[in-house]
Amino acid sequence: MRGAFGRRDILKFGLAIFALLATAISISRAADDFIIVQSTTSTQNSGLFEHILPVFTKKTGIEVRVVAVGTGQALKNAEKGDGDVVLVHSQPDEEKFVSEGWGVKRYPVMYNDFIIVGPATDPAKIAGMKQAPDALKKIAEAEAPFASRADDSGTHKAELKLWQQAGIDPTTSSGGWYLETGSGMGATLNTAVGKQAYALTDRGTWLAFANKDDFKVLVEGDDKLFNQYGVILVNPAKHPNVKAKEGQAFIDWLTGPDGQAAIADYKIDGQQLFFPNARPES
Amino acid sequence: MLEQPRPLTTFDSGAPFLGTLLPLELRHLSLETGGRRLIDRIDLKLEDRGITVVLGPNGAGKSLLLRLVHGLLEPTEGAILWGNAPMDDEVRRRQAMVFQKPVLLRRTAAANITYALGLRGVPRSERASRALRALELAGLRHHAFAPARVLSGGEQQRLCLARALSLDPEVLLLDEPTASLDPASTLAIERLLIGAKHSGIKVIVVTHDVGQARRLAQDVIFLHHGRLIEHQPAGRFFEQPESDTARAFMAGGLVL
Amino acid sequence: MLDFSQAFDAAVRQIVTLDPQLLEIIALSLKVTLTAVAVATLIGLAVGGVLAVYRFPGRSAVAAMLNALMGLPPVVAGLMVYLLLSNAGPLGVLQLLYTPQAMIIAQVTLVTPIVAALTRQTCEDLLEEYRDQLRSLGASSAEMVTTLLWDGRYRLVTVVLAGFGRAIAEVGAVMIVGGNIDHVTRTMTTAIALETSKGNIALALALGMILLAIALAVNVALMGIRRLANHFAYA
Numbered sequence: 001m002r003g004a005f006g007r008r009d010i011l012k013f014g015l016a017i018f019a020l021l022a023t024a025i026s027i028s029r030a031a032d033d034f035i036i037v038q039s040t041t042s043t044q045n046s047g048l049f050e051h052i053l054p055v056f057t058k059k060t061g062i063e064v065r066v067v068a069v070g071t072g073q074a075l076k077n078a079e080k081g082d083g084d085v086v087l088v089h090s091q092p093d094e095e096k097f098v099s100e101g102w103g104v105k106r107y108p109v110m111y112n113d114f115i116i117v118g119p120a121t122d123p124a125k126i127a128g129m130k131q132a133p134d135a136l137k138k139i140a141e142a143e144a145p146f147a148s149r150a151d152d153s154g155t156h157k158a159e160l161k162l163w164q165q166a167g168i169d170p171t172t173s174s175g176g177w178y179l180e181t182g183s184g185m186g187a188t189l190n191t192a193v194g195k196q197a198y199a200l201t202d203r204g205t206w207l208a209f210a211n212k213d214d215f216k217v218l219v220e221g222d223d224k225l226f227n228q229y230g231v232i233l234v235n236p237a238k239h240p241n242v243k244a245k246e247g248q249a250f251i252d253w254l255t256g257p258d259g260q261a262a263i264a265d266y267k268i269d270g271q272q273l274f275f276p277n278a279r280p281e282s
Numbered sequence: 283m284l285e286q287p288r289p290l291t292t293f294d295s296g297a298p299f300l301g302t303l304l305p306l307e308l309r310h311l312s313l314e315t316g317g318r319r320l321i322d323r324i325d326l327k328l329e330d331r332g333i334t335v336v337l338g339p340n341g342a343g344k345s346l347l348l349r350l351v352h353g354l355l356e357p358t359e360g361a362i363l364w365g366n367a368p369m370d371d372e373v374r375r376r377q378a379m380v381f382q383k384p385v386l387l388r389r390t391a392a393a394n395i396t397y398a399l400g401l402r403g404v405p406r407s408e409r410a411s412r413a414l415r416a417l418e419l420a421g422l423r424h425h426a427f428a429p430a431r432v433l434s435g436g437e438q439q440r441l442c443l444a445r446a447l448s449l450d451p452e453v454l455l456l457d458e459p460t461a462s463l464d465p466a467s468t469l470a471i472e473r474l475l476i477g478a479k480h481s482g483i484k485v486i487v488v489t490h491d492v493g494q495a496r497r498l499a500q501d502v503i504f505l506h507h508g509r510l511i512e513h514q515p516a517g518r519f520f521e522q523p524e525s526d527t528a529r530a531f532m533a534g535g536l537v538l
Numbered sequence: 539m540l541d542f543s544q545a546f547d548a549a550v551r552q553i554v555t556l557d558p559q560l561l562e563i564i565a566l567s568l569k570v571t572l573t574a575v576a577v578a579t580l581i582g583l584a585v586g587g588v589l590a591v592y593r594f595p596g597r598s599a600v601a602a603m604l605n606a607l608m609g610l611p612p613v614v615a616g617l618m619v620y621l622l623l624s625n626a627g628p629l630g631v632l633q634l635l636y637t638p639q640a641m642i643i644a645q646v647t648l649v650t651p652i653v654a655a656l657t658r659q660t661c662e663d664l665l666e667e668y669r670d671q672l673r674s675l676g677a678s679s680a681e682m683v684t685t686l687l688w689d690g691r692y693r694l695v696t697v698v699l700a701g702f703g704r705a706i707a708e709v710g711a712v713m714i715v716g717g718n719i720d721h722v723t724r725t726m727t728t729a730i731a732l733e734t735s736k737g738n739i740a741l742a743l744a745l746g747m748i749l750l751a752i753a754l755a756v757n758v759a760l761m762g763i764r765r766l767a768n769h770f771a772y773a
Contacts, residue, residue, distance in 0.1 A: 036636060036717075045736050050720070067636060067717035081625030082635055186735030211737030241625055241633065354670055375676050385671035388689045388772040397685075398675050431771035449675075 034063035035246045038075075038083035041184030042155055043229070044068035046204030046273055052262040056253050062246050070184065072152030078102060078232075081239030084247040087254075089154035089202075089229045103232035107255050110263050110274040111228045114158055116219035117189075117206060118144075118198040126198075132222040133166035140168045143177040145197035149188045150180030154227070159200045162224060202227055204273035229274075231255070254278070303365045303376055303452045304484060305329035306351060311360035313346055313508075320346055321357070322508040328486075332500020333479050335516075336488040339537045343508040344488040345382075345457050351486075352379050352455050364453075375402070378446035379455040383462070384438035386430040391422060394430050395445045402449055416448035417441075420474060436467025443474055447483075454478055456487040460494065472498060492532055496520055504528050506537065548740030549747055564748060567725040570638055570712065571705040574645035579698050582650045586657025587683040590665055601658060607651035612644075613710030619644040620714050636717040641725070644711035649701040656697040661686040692767035699760050706752060 043049065044066060053064045069077065071088040078086045079102045087109065088094060097103045116126065116135055124142040126135040139146055148170070149156040163170050170178040179197060181188045185205045192199035193213045201209075206217070219225075231251050236242040253259045255278035263276045306328040313321035321343050328334060336344045349355045351362055353374045362369040386394050395413035404412065417423045420440045425433060430441060439459055446454060456475070460468040475498060479485050489495055495502060499516040504525070511525045523529045531537045552560060589601055621627050623635040623643075634640045664686050672682050687694065709727035716723030718732060726745045733742040766772075 041735070044732075065636060065717070065719045065722055067719060077624075080627075081630070184735055186737065190735065190737065209737045211739060239625055241630070349670075352674060354673055371676070374674070377674075379671075379674040381671060381674075385668060387668075387685070388691075388770075401675050401677055401681065429770040429772065 033061055033246065034065050035084040035243050035250060036082070037064055037066050037085045037087055037250070038073075038077050039066050039068055039087040040071050040074060040089065040154060041068045041186065042089075042153070042202045042205045043087065045184070045186045045208060046202070047208045047268070048204065048263070048266055048274060051266040052254075052259065055262045056250065056259070059258070060246075060249055060253070062249060064250060068184070070149070070151040070153030070156070072156075075102075078234045081234065081241060084234055084243045085231060085250055086234065087229065087231045089227055090157050091228055091230060093154075093157070094230045094232060098232060102235055102238060104235050106230045106232050107251060107278060109229045109231045109254055109278055110260075110276045111226060112203050112274050113220065114155070114200055114225040114227050115203050115206060115217045116198060116200055117192070117215050118218045119196045120214040120216055121196070122216075122218060124198070127216070127218045129219050130222060132162050132219055132224050135219045136162055136170075137166045137168060139198055140166070140170060140173075140177075143173070145177050145179060145195050146170065147179045147181055147188050147192035147195065147197040147199045149185065150182050151184070153184075155185060155200065155202060158225075158227065162200070165224065207268045207271055207273055228277075303373070304331075305365065307361075307363040307366075308351070309361045309363070311350065311362065312358050313343075313350060313355065314358040320508050321350065323360070324508075324510045326503065326510060326513060328501075330501055331479075331482070331484065333475060333485040333487060333498045334501050334503060335495045335499035336486065336503045336505065337492070337495050337499075337531075338490065338505035338511075339531060340490060341507075342505040344490075344505055346508075347505065348379070348455050348457050348486070348488050352377060354379075376451060377453040377455060378449045378451035380439070380442045380446050380457070380459050382458040384435070384442045386438055386441060388431060389429070390427045391430045391433065391441050392417060392426040394441065395448050398445050398449060412448050416444040419447065419477075420444035421470065434467075436463045436470065439463060439467065440470055440474070443471060447474070447478060451483060453484045453486065456485070458488055458490065460489075460491075468494070492534075504531075506531075544740075546743065549744035552741060552744040553748065560744070560748075562721065563724055563726055563729050563745070566638065566723075567706060567727070570641045570725060571645060571702060574642045574705055575649055575698060575702045577642070578646045578649035578653055578701060581646075582653025582701070583657050583687055583694065584683075585650075585654040586659075587661050587687050589654070589658045590661030590686065591679050591682045601655070604651050604655040604658065608655050610648060610651065611710065612648055612708035613714065615647045616644050616711035616714035619647060619711070623715065635715065636719060636723060638716070638723060640715040641712045641723060644715045645705045645708070648708065648711060649705050652701045652704060653697055656700065657687070657690075657694060660690045660693045660697065664690050692763060692772050695763055696760055699756055703753060703756055707749065 049066050053066070057063055067077070067083065071090045071093065074083070074086050074088050075093055075097050077083055078097070086097070086103065094103070094106050098106050116132065118126070124139045124144040126138050129135040148159060171180070174180050179191065179195065181191050183191070185201055186209065188199060189201060189205070189209055190211060191197070193211055193215060231254055233244065233247045233251055234242045236244040260276035260278055263274050264272060266273055306326070308324050308326040311321055311324040312319060324347070336347060338344050346355065350357055351369065353369045353371070364373045367373060387397060389397070392410070392413045395416055396409040399409045399412055414423065414426060417426050420443060422437060422441055422444060425437065430438065433441065443459070460471050463471070472494070475485055475487065487498060501513070501515050502519040503510065504512040504519070506527050512519060512523065512528055514524070519528070520532070523532065527537055589597065619640065620635070622629045623632065623640050624630055625635070634643070665682070668686070672685065677685060707727065709731055712723070712725055713728050713731065716725070716728065718724050718728040724732070726749050730742045730745045733745070
């Protein structure tokens, strides 16, 4: 068999490459009509997107692809132009995003609330407390294990704010009773359950979470646990690749009567997870 | 470049092209590594048609000499001339070599031969028939489509020789081809070498087996410590070796 | 606490009913990895073969680098490809981020060093045996490469299967460049990560079992090939 590249060999080689390219291309979906939404793991884990997105797609034919990361990362990705819309829950960061020119305009969409969950044994005895910062103070004093997301997410930032209000810096005990998982909501909850630790979580994720063990909702209802979601179109002036028309269509739908109804409609075990509160456009 | 494939089943065709690669001339040939002279200033002229045997104790440099004249090694000093032309790739194409351990590709016996023919540029249509004829010659026809590496040691070496012969070489070099073979295989190989000689191929075979040398040689090159000790016609060498080393070697002693 | 038998039962049920979402995920995993392995093999065999045969300055440095890259953590490969494909990056204009193509690219960067380094090793070993004979027969360097690649085919098949095993099981690279988007870039491994984070242990286990089954099938195939090769002394 002659080893050098004869014509036959080039033909075989060429056919192989062609076959590979054909396969590769066939994997790519023809969908040109799609937008990428940078959102958070808590929203994804709650199952909300599976419920509301098909409604939007059916109406407009636009596919919505959600990349779920922490709020901080979602906003940074959007700054790089790797998304058309952001849907996150950290108002100060969202406003900064817009004021720095990365986003066009911030629209409030929905809210839910945070809750503190913990093992049934409740070592710090915080069940039923009305003030979240006070509960955290008791956890710190008892040095009971607490699992934090520690990932620059909206939930994490809300948690840090509560510690601040309690006058405690828990990071000094990081690795001790304060566990910084650096993970999404679900992963952090897994860690909390595994370590019998307290955790701050949004109600949506908690209701949808399938690994609760004997954990209970221990603290809820404090105004400081209010969790507002906002949606922003990534600024096409900064990143021309942004699909502004489709992105805005999504925002309009989400904040309009149909989207808001779909959000309110999403329930687990009869319990509503998110409460629509978009302001009507004036 | 050879024009016509030579029929391999007859051994009495003349060798009109033999004159082109002979004589083999070595002028002051040396090979040195790490400060040691492995081949030491050899001057030699080979012009006869018969089988030349390179004889000597182990470590004498016989294999190295063969590799040098086949162009697998570069000499440190001196010149190698085949038919007044310096050693190069073109010259090597007109030679074929069989090594001490059979080297066969992981394919069938016949495929090993057609592979070599392909490298030489033999047209695809001719390769199969030439390979089969070579296998026939070596008594391996019935193993043509067996995986080459499951054959016995003797069969593998015969296959290597068949492959070499199929290339129509003008010069055939063999490095201790039967060193690890049983007598029956050794006999088969030797018969093929004699046949090759009769078809006009110049055969140079390295061996440390005096008996084999006696059976095959027309002339003998005796090496020791990388130096050419003797170059004689076989009859004279075996009856009356000139050097003490050769005498001691043939008497069966360990020559240091 | 986690009840394994409960989860196991649910897992088997998932598999047996051939849930379409499950099939979609498995199909995507296989498409991405098989394509990546095919491309990586073409590149890796060529690079490995050339590296084994040709002598050039810096050759051993390249070989050492390839060996080191075999241990490239998938998440690092994912990060590098992400930076390339991001809209803020040099290849952003290709709009490949969060697509299966990006995942293929990331896995190619993981698998190619494996194939190349192991091919180089295989060819070098073969060359030890063949070099003098091939030179004697007049093979050029290019001819030596193709000869060695074909001759070492059984060993190289196991090399390719090793690359496949690495790619099908990794999650770091495909997660970062693919974004784990439902119906678009969700593979078995990223789905396992997601379902685990949702506490859906049963589904995560089901996917894990299928992944293991594939790994097992690959290994069985490997054993079969080895046995075949030994039978013909082609190993």
